[in-house]
Amino acid sequence: MDQIIKKNCNGTKDNSKCLKCNVRLIAFCGILEDEDILQLESISKDRLLLKGEDVFSQGDHVDTFYNIKSGSIKIYKLSTDGRKQIVGFLYPGDFLGMSSDQNYNYSAEALEDSKLCKFNKIILENFFVKFPVVESKILDIVNYELSVAQDQIFLLGKYSAKERLLQFFLNISSQREKLGWGGNPIRLSMPRADIANYLGLTIETVSRTISELKKEQLIKMIGTHDIFLHNKNSIQNFLSA
Numbered sequence: 001m002d003q004i005i006k007k008n009c010n011g012t013k014d015n016s017k018c019l020k021c022n023v024r025l026i027a028f029c030g031i032l033e034d035e036d037i038l039q040l041e042s043i044s045k046d047r048l049l050l051k052g053e054d055v056f057s058q059g060d061h062v063d064t065f066y067n068i069k070s071g072s073i074k075i076y077k078l079s080t081d082g083r084k085q086i087v088g089f090l091y092p093g094d095f096l097g098m099s100s101d102q103n104y105n106y107s108a109e110a111l112e113d114s115k116l117c118k119f120n121k122i123i124l125e126n127f128f129v130k131f132p133v134v135e136s137k138i139l140d141i142v143n144y145e146l147s148v149a150q151d152q153i154f155l156l157g158k159y160s161a162k163e164r165l166l167q168f169f170l171n172i173s174s175q176r177e178k179l180g181w182g183g184n185p186i187r188l189s190m191p192r193a194d195i196a197n198y199l200g201l202t203i204e205t206v207s208r209t210i211s212e213l214k215k216e217q218l219i220k221m222i223g224t225h226d227i228f229l230h231n232k233n234s235i236q237n238f239l240s241a
Helices: 034-041 121-130 132-158 161-178 192-199 203-215 232-240
Strands: 003-006 044-049 054-056 064-070 073-078 084-090 107-110 114-120 219-222 226-229
Touching (some): 064 121, 084 132, 121 132, 161 203, 161 232, 203 219
Antiparallel strands (some): 054 107, 073 084, 219 226
16 A cells, blocks of 8 residues: 655755755756745655555546656556556656546556655645746646657557667656666566557567567667667667668
8 A cells, every 4th residue: 555654844954855856856846946845845745656556546536746756657548448558657757647627537557666746736736826937847747748648649650569669768768868867778667568558569569579679789688677778879860760
């Protein structure tokens, strides 16, 4: 079961977890000054999730927003017949929970043990009134996520299985670089079944294509979950050809 941990917020910099957060600079709160960060911290809580636990489910009332501090989250939609379609993967620094409706229009599940910063929706919206620049930053993040979704539609419509996988790997590499972790090797926190679902492929096709990419020396498997991209420039050139 997930855990909610109240933060110790006495308004001092010495005991502030938010000021020391290693994703602060890439998260929505990165535009705030230290004193303003302390105010944001006072309205937040930490939520710990175990692998496989739900953050929220499609159809739940929207009452909470989240910022990912560690781990990774998959988001998916359920069709009327109960089929699951994965629509994205989120990583540290990503914002989670925005919806155009009063209910979440997708579900979110932890791919691994994860730590999230939790905000009550109404309280955070009141915070936006005092700091409109924060709301603007979040809207920028949401717009970026929409552009990623649009790119995904193009990828599924135009790319071969090999191209879909290579672009997927490059996207993860770019995310790791943004976090300052280095873009090579990359770590796959999701199972191949989730990759297949997201890319519109079968599990067999994903496994076969990964084997082909290894034979072509474009990638190298390191253990079970890590992949080394041998020449990212060559991969990018291949995708843009």
